[in-house]
Amino acid sequence: MVAARRLCTSLVAAAAALTLAAPSFADTVSLPVSVNGLGGTRQFNVEDITGQTLTAFNLGTGGSQPFRVHVTDSSFLAGVGQANYSVSATMSNLYLKTGSSHDYAVKVPSSALSINFGGNPLAAKGLSLLDLPKLTLSGALSTCASLSPTLRSILGLSVLGVVLDSSNTAVTQLCTALGLAGGPVTGIVDGALQNLTPAVSSLLDLPTALSGATGGTFSNPSYGVGTVGEGDPAATATPATSVGLMTGTQNLTSGLVTALTSALTGALSGLPVVAGSGTPAQTTVTSVINGLTASGSSAIDSALANVLSTLSAADQLSLINSVLSVTPLAPVLADIKGVNGQYFSFPVLKATPQTPVPGTYDGTMTVTFVQS
Amino acid sequence: MRFRALISVVVLLALPFGGAPAARAAGTGGIEISPYPGVVDGHQVTAFHVSVPAHGHATVRYVMRNTTGHPVAGKVYAAAATRGTGGQFAIGGPGSAPKVHFAGGDVTLPANAVRPGTFTIDGPVDTGTFSAVVVEVHQGAVNERAATLIYLTSAHGTFRRLLTIVLVAVPEVLLALAVLMVLRRRRRTTGPS
Numbered sequence: 001m002v003a004a005r006r007l008c009t010s011l012v013a014a015a016a017a018l019t020l021a022a023p024s025f026a027d028t029v030s031l032p033v034s035v036n037g038l039g040g041t042r043q044f045n046v047e048d049i050t051g052q053t054l055t056a057f058n059l060g061t062g063g064s065q066p067f068r069v070h071v072t073d074s075s076f077l078a079g080v081g082q083a084n085y086s087v088s089a090t091m092s093n094l095y096l097k098t099g100s101s102h103d104y105a106v107k108v109p110s111s112a113l114s115i116n117f118g119g120n121p122l123a124a125k126g127l128s129l130l131d132l133p134k135l136t137l138s139g140a141l142s143t144c145a146s147l148s149p150t151l152r153s154i155l156g157l158s159v160l161g162v163v164l165d166s167s168n169t170a171v172t173q174l175c176t177a178l179g180l181a182g183g184p185v186t187g188i189v190d191g192a193l194q195n196l197t198p199a200v201s202s203l204l205d206l207p208t209a210l211s212g213a214t215g216g217t218f219s220n221p222s223y224g225v226g227t228v229g230e231g232d233p234a235a236t237a238t239p240a241t242s243v244g245l246m247t248g249t250q251n252l253t254s255g256l257v258t259a260l261t262s263a264l265t266g267a268l269s270g271l272p273v274v275a276g277s278g279t280p281a282q283t284t285v286t287s288v289i290n291g292l293t294a295s296g297s298s299a300i301d302s303a304l305a306n307v308l309s310t311l312s313a314a315d316q317l318s319l320i321n322s323v324l325s326v327t328p329l330a331p332v333l334a335d336i337k338g339v340n341g342q343y344f345s346f347p348v349l350k351a352t353p354q355t356p357v358p359g360t361y362d363g364t365m366t367v368t369f370v371q372s
Numbered sequence: 373m374r375f376r377a378l379i380s381v382v383v384l385l386a387l388p389f390g391g392a393p394a395a396r397a398a399g400t401g402g403i404e405i406s407p408y409p410g411v412v413d414g415h416q417v418t419a420f421h422v423s424v425p426a427h428g429h430a431t432v433r434y435v436m437r438n439t440t441g442h443p444v445a446g447k448v449y450a451a452a453a454t455r456g457t458g459g460q461f462a463i464g465g466p467g468s469a470p471k472v473h474f475a476g477g478d479v480t481l482p483a484n485a486v487r488p489g490t491f492t493i494d495g496p497v498d499t500g501t502f503s504a505v506v507v508e509v510h511q512g513a514v515n516e517r518a519a520t521l522i523y524l525t526s527a528h529g530t531f532r533r534l535l536t537i538v539l540v541a542v543p544e545v546l547l548a549l550a551v552l553m554v555l556r557r558r559r560r561t562t563g564p565s
Contacts, residue, residue, distance in 0.1 A: 041399065042398060042399065043399050043404065043518075044399070044518050046514050046516050053511050054514050055511045055513065056512045056514075074439075085398070086460050086461070088460065224465045225465040225466050226510060227515065239462065242460070363513065364513055364515060365513060366517060367517065368517040368518075368519060369398050369516075369517065370398070370460075370461045370463060370521065371398045371419060371520060372455075372461055372521060
């Protein structure tokens with residue numbers, strides 16, 4: 001008998017219409033507005049396992065149904081300790097559907113429903129970071145007399161390394177700084193913007209580390225506005241049980257730094273230090289000049305920067321690419337100019353009703369995403 | 373020297389009274405509500421940080437936008453937000469934050485729409501309390517809610533804390549100056565004649 005009843009009982013959570021007497025934006029007049037500085041976006045959705053919008057759970061006579069929570073970051077700016085979020089769910093009781101309304105006296109309590117997780121409750125994909133790297137600039141210049149013919153030509157030096165144009169004070173100063181021994185060239189420069197796709201092996205090394213797939217039983221029901229339980233005359237003020245689905249914690253772990261460094265090294269590999277407009281390169285002429293004139297620069301660095309400023313674009317590229325090389329520094333948070341990624345939690349809603357009256361039951365699950 | 377050290381201590385003590393850390397906006401169903409401006413000094417600031425006078429109200433600018441290329445509809449409202457012992461937030465329903473006057477309700481946004489607006493918060497509020505602006509989209513049996521937190525600070529509370537700092541710091545600085553002067557005087561009187 002019980003089995004028969006269970007077979008006849010279909011627990012279907014269906015739509016709950018909601019109308020509120022509140023001011024509507026539809027009444028306002030829309031004017032073209034241009035707004036700058038909005039930043040990236042973070043959108044959250046509840047979907048079925050194929051990625052379609054989830055509108056109903058069909059739990060049959062007491063089964064389970066998997067679904068997924070999906071958070072999408074687009075051009076999101078990173079910030080450790082600033083962009084944590086949590087996703088949790090509450091559940092109403094399931095009420096016997098009678099026509100277009102419900103019999104609130106006949107219900108499956110929310111405590112008969114729970115959220116569980118499988119072996120891989122959390123995942124991420126489509127991860128990419130826009131990185132403005134810092135690069136270590138290094139190289140060496142010999143004395144003006146022993147520079148290569150190409151460099152002598154660029155700098156306007158004779159075969160013996162004498163400055164041919166005595167009014168060219170920048171080159172004169174460089175040769176003076178190089179003296180009889182030459183010297184190293186060093187600096188820290190801004191690299192060109194790179195779109196990196198790091199290979200992250202741990203959920204905890206994601207730009208938004210994932211955890212919090214705790215699940216649990218919906219011990220206390222929700223009677224919130226917009227839920228089927230809203231109309232329950234037996235509603236109480238007891239807070240609904242909130243079940244954890246996912247937590248995202250903004251971070252930059254050493255594992256992520258390693259993955260980013262590897263991706264950055266790969267992205268820069270094979271690129272010239274500088275290149276003409278529109279051609280990929282590791283950095284720009286302007287960044288090199290700025291890096292060489294930064295505080296703490298040596299006399300050779302400063303003199304080389306002055307010389308570069310006087311050269312033609314082609315000579316700048318030639319000199320820099322022949323003398324200097326760059327090595328990426330380990331990425332830091334300030335280098336990250338945008339994060340794209342999709343984050344998932346894969347809960348399973350399970351119902352274990354105790355001999356309910358045969359019929360179709362409706363309930364509402366509220367999934368709340370909170371930035372904190 | 374001692375004066376400098378004392379100033380350093382005072383500054384360090386004052387740091388913990390700074391504002392709550394910034395957070396990010398949240399959206400669902402293609403509707404997103406964020407503070408305006410959303411980027412300050414290169415940082416995306418998308419939670420609301422509002423200092424509310426004890427006797428008066430604060431006006432807060434926001435932008436509501438459709439992040440998709442098709443029309444979207446949902447409900448927006450202000451709600452109470454309470455932080456649990458584990459740090460997680462519980463978000464109330466419509467009407468649960470009576471001090472936050474957010475002209476929400478049902479909203480329909482055309483594709484890629486950007487709609488600036490303001491809402492007000494009445495004082496007094498307790499520093500360290502929260503509210504939220506919620507975007508809610510009904511998808512059949514599932515209600516999706518995305519809450520952007522409002523970090524509340526009492527302007528009165530801020531003034532009181534500043535006053536406390538001043539009342540503590542000023543006597544200490546004066547004491548240090550007095551000690552310094554006494555030491556100098558002693559040096560003069562005990563120095564070589």
